[in-house]
Amino acid sequence: xxxxxxxxxxxxPYTETTQSMRTMTELTxxxxxxxxxxxxxxxxxxxxxxxxxxGRMDFIYDK
Amino acid sequence: MTNxxxxxxLTLQLFKERSKHxxxxxxxxxxxxxxxxxxxxxxxxxxxxDETLKVQPDFVVSRLQGGSSIATPLAWGDELLDIYGISxxxxxxxxxxYFTAKEKSFLIVGVDFMxxxxxxxxxxxxxxxDIKTFFGGKQMLVGAGVKTYLEAHFYKSSYNFxxxxxxxxxxxxxxxxxxQSNLLANDMMVMPIDLARKVLGLGSEEVSDITFNVPNPDxxxxxxxxxxxxxxxxHVVNKNEVRKSYENLYNYKGGLFLMLFIIVLGTFAxxxxxxxxxxxxxxxxxxxxxxxxxxxxxxxxxxKLIETxxxxxxxxxxxxxxxxxxxxxxxxxxxxxxxLGGQNLxxxxxxxxxxxxSVLSSIFLIYALPFIAAVLVPVWRxxxxxxxxxxx
Numbered sequence: 282x283x284x285x286x287x288x289x290x291x292x293x294p295y296t297e298t299t300q301s302m303r304t305m306t307e308l309t310x311x312x313x314x315x316x317x318x319x320x321x322x323x324x325x326x327x328x329x330x331x332x333x334x335x336g337r338m339d340f341i342y343d344k
Numbered sequence: 345m346t347n348x349x350x351x352x353x354l355t356l357q358l359f360k361e362r363s364k365h366x367x368x369x370x371x372x373x374x375x376x377x378x379x380x381x382x383x384x385x386x387x388x389x390x391x392x393x394d395e396t397l398k399v400q401p402d403f404v405v406s407r408l409q410g411g412s413s414i415a416t417p418l419a420w421g422d423e424l425l426d427i428y429g430i431s432x433x434x435x436x437x438x439x440x441x442y443f444t445a446k447e448k449s450f451l452i453v454g455v456d457f458m459x460x461x462x463x464x465x466x467x468x469x470x471x472x473x474d475i476k477t478f479f480g481g482k483q484m485l486v487g488a489g490v491k492t493y494l495e496a497h498f499y500k501s502s503y504n505f506x507x508x509x510x511x512x513x514x515x516x517x518x519x520x521x522x523x524q525s526n527l528l529a530n531d532m533m534v535m536p537i538d539l540a541r542k543v544l545g546l547g548s549e550e551v552s553d554i555t556f557n558v559p560n561p562d563x564x565x566x567x568x569x570x571x572x573x574x575x576x577x578x579h580v581v582n583k584n585e586v587r588k589s590y591e592n593l594y595n596y597k598g599g600l601f602l603m604l605f606i607i608v609l610g611t612f613a614x615x616x617x618x619x620x621x622x623x624x625x626x627x628x629x630x631x632x633x634x635x636x637x638x639x640x641x642x643x644x645x646x647x648k649l650i651e652t653x654x655x656x657x658x659x660x661x662x663x664x665x666x667x668x669x670x671x672x673x674x675x676x677x678x679x680x681x682x683x684l685g686g687q688n689l690x691x692x693x694x695x696x697x698x699x700x701x702s703v704l705s706s707i708f709l710i711y712a713l714p715f716i717a718a719v720l721v722p723v724w725r726x727x728x729x730x731x732x733x734x735x736x
């Protein structure tokens with residue numbers, strides 16, 4: 282089991298994966314995650330219903 | 345007692361009580377599997393973010409009005425260039441575009457492809473295609489999630505954006521961004537900066553925000569003060585704050601699971617303790633018998649310690665291995681929703697294998713110590729009593 286884990290970790294293409302993400306950041310100058318949790322990204326603002334919704338980086342940039 | 349007979353007896357003992365040990369191992373494996381999976385996902389995402397944050401610009405300035413971000417004047421970029429110590433001033437144009445019918449949204453990012461560096465990076469990102477054709481018309485690159493979603497809604501080769509001035513803008517889908525960057529680019533639409541401005545309703549002299557670098561980290565605090573004094577509505581965020589926000593987000597999620605793990609483990613240890621300290625249990629008679637046959641207290645404790653260690657190690661290795669397979673080989677099908685969310689577009693991420701040994705050793709200690717104590721304390725209490733009493 283330990284050998285299987287080690288072999289998978291060694292064979293994983295770390296360089297390609299991290300390089301791809303780095304190039305993406307260098308191209309767009311952005312590191313915002315493509316996720317939809319931990320911040321309000323619905324069509325309605327659940328916390329303040331009368332206010333507009335928040336974008337995915339607002340929890341950082343709109344402090 | 346560290347001779348062959350002792351080990352033979354230990355093996356026989358383990359085999360005789362295999363059903364008891366198997367059930368304990370199964371419960372432990374389940375608990376360890378869940379916790380290790382959560383910590384693997386969280387450390388993998390943090391690793392990927394750290395790697396990308398290294399190349400992100402040091403500062404972001406934007407304009408605030410009434411606490412919300414509004415379009416930033418492009419002229420602020422020129423003001424920033426005049427400040428000594430600032431380099432690589434780059435405006436960013438981005439924003440969310442709602443696919444109204446289904447309440448899903450995409451992230452539109454405008455890139456200035458007139459810059460030579462952007463050309464090179466685009467070529468690096470999409471190696472197989474002829475980049476020149478990309479500039480032939482209104483075209484965009486989309487993330488894997490966007491591509492799947494648009495195809496499911498019959499937008500196979502192009503998409504018609506409804507711009508804020510009420511007109512439609514037809515943009516062709518040129519290519520899909522590499523799936524390795526899905527963590528960042530799954531819901532992204534990358535297009536030329538002027539086209540992005542039009543779709544997002546920004547003026548030609550407006551941008552979403554402006555990024556820049558300050559190569560000397562000792563100047564960062566001073567630079568924040570200096571910039572804040574430039575305009576009353578200017579908002580500055582540096583890279584460390586972004587990093588801290590991400591760390592807090594994932595530490596919180598991992599911490600929540602660690603808390604639940606400790607509660608579950610506490611309950612489990614309590615059950616084990618009660619089980620081993622039962623007055624008329626067969627375990628008690630068994631220990632009494634060994635003592636009557638001439639085993640010392642040390643020998644009995646050693647037997648139980650080794651027996652427990654075998655159970656602890658096998659469940660720990662099995663739990664961690666299953667978690668590794670589930671997260672890094674299968675992609676954590678249900679659990680990833682906790683970290684990535686399923687409200688917007690489906691995201692299939694291949695997590696970078698990151699095994700944090702400090703976290704693993706902490707899990708092992710938190711798991712192994714109460715477990716061993718829950719078994720050895722009652723065993724010791726029985727073995728110090730008179731064998732006759734213990735066998736009653």
